[in-house]
Amino acid sequence: MIDPQTGASGKTVGAVERAFSIVDALREAGGMTVSEVAESFDMPSSTAHVYLKTLRSVGYVIKDDGEYRLGLRFFRDGIAVRRENGAYISCESEIDELAAETGEVANLGVEENGQRVLLYQAEGSDAVYDNAPPGEYTNMHWTALGKALLAHRPESYIDDVIDVYGLPAQTDRTITDRDSLAAELERIRDQGYALEDEERRAGIRSVAVPIIVDAGVIGAISLSGPKSRLSDDRIGELLDSLRNTANVVELKYTYT
Numbered sequence: 001m002i003d004p005q006t007g008a009s010g011k012t013v014g015a016v017e018r019a020f021s022i023v024d025a026l027r028e029a030g031g032m033t034v035s036e037v038a039e040s041f042d043m044p045s046s047t048a049h050v051y052l053k054t055l056r057s058v059g060y061v062i063k064d065d066g067e068y069r070l071g072l073r074f075f076r077d078g079i080a081v082r083r084e085n086g087a088y089i090s091c092e093s094e095i096d097e098l099a100a101e102t103g104e105v106a107n108l109g110v111e112e113n114g115q116r117v118l119l120y121q122a123e124g125s126d127a128v129y130d131n132a133p134p135g136e137y138t139n140m141h142w143t144a145l146g147k148a149l150l151a152h153r154p155e156s157y158i159d160d161v162i163d164v165y166g167l168p169a170q171t172d173r174t175i176t177d178r179d180s181l182a183a184e185l186e187r188i189r190d191q192g193y194a195l196e197d198e199e200r201r202a203g204i205r206s207v208a209v210p211i212i213v214d215a216g217v218i219g220a221i222s223l224s225g226p227k228s229r230l231s232d233d234r235i236g237e238l239l240d241s242l243r244n245t246a247n248v249v250e251l252k253y254t255y256t
Contacts, residue, residue, distance in 0.1 A: 022051055023060070023070065031067035078135060085110065087211060087219035088119050090253040095221065098245045099124040102223055102238055104230075107132070109145030109208070110219045114161040116146035119219070132201075132224075141181055142170045144196035144208035148220035151188040152210050158185070173198045193239055194220075198227060205230040209242045213253050221246060 018041070025040055026032055032040070038048035052068045055061035062071045082088050091108045099106035103126035108119045118136045140146030140161060150158060158181075167176045175181045188194045196206040207230070208222035223238045224230075230238075 019051055019055060022048075023055070026061065026068060026070050031064070031069040033067055037068070082119060085119060086253055087249075090249045090256060091211075091219065091221065092120060094245050094249050094252075095120055096122045098122070098221070098223070098241060102241055104223045104225045104238070107145060107206075107208075107222045107224060108219055109143070109149065109222065111140070111146075111149045112137075114140065114164055116140050116143055116149060118145070126225075126229075138200065139165055139168065139170070141167055141175050142196075142200040143222075144194040144206040144224075145220045145222050147184065147188055147196070148194040148208040148210045148222070149217055151185040151194065152212065152217040158182075170200050171198055171202055175199065193242070195235065196222075196224070203227050205235070207235045207238055207242065209239070209246045211246050211249050211253070213250055218253065221249070 022037060022041065025037065029036075034045055034049050034052060037043075037052060038045040041048065052061060052063075056063060056068070059073045060071055061068050087108060087110055095106045095108055099122035101124075103124035105124065106122045108121070109116050110119050111117070115137045116139070118132055118134050118138075121132070121134050138146065140150045150161065153161075162178060162181075167178070167181065168174075169176050175184055192209065194208045196204075196208070198204060203226055204224060205227045206222045206224035208220045210217045211219045211221065221242060223242060
């Protein structure tokens, strides 16, 4: 669910917010010098240096050939967080088997703060990678995973997500208005699966089913690939594998 503090106004520590903004900038750029950070954040170079030196001192940023970039400590923390996620624990081996069985890219997605997070991914023998790395956050309405998750949330939650993030377009096929999204989510609930048809990335289709335990959605699994290969008939074939996998995961989650 959306954390009520996300984006909230009120008392916060500005220096901490700025430090994490610098972390985001380093991640997006791949590496930055002190002067580049100073320019990006409109601060003196001395101040930028203090931020970077502090992040480096605690091990989350490293310096390499005059540039600062993120350190592997973030990777350590992310792996630790993922290990604690019940959907991941129940899904990892099943996602591997799904990718091997179908030859496509198999994915596990969960929701955090109103966005879809790609928690795990496995590639089959015929897989075509679509530039969606594990750990990626996206708007829920862009992807089959996100729509499968969103379709099984209360109306009030869906309204909150739209209020916070809006319905921005990622491609010219992305849903961008509330009525169209409401109709799409109703269709997903009725048919039991979500389809992504070049809504996040041109040339890529994906099909997803939710993982539902005790009447609540804990995640969703999908198969994705090039539109040329994921025809409607092929998607129908993949749905059988997806549903079987979801059934196994739901049982494992319940009884593990």
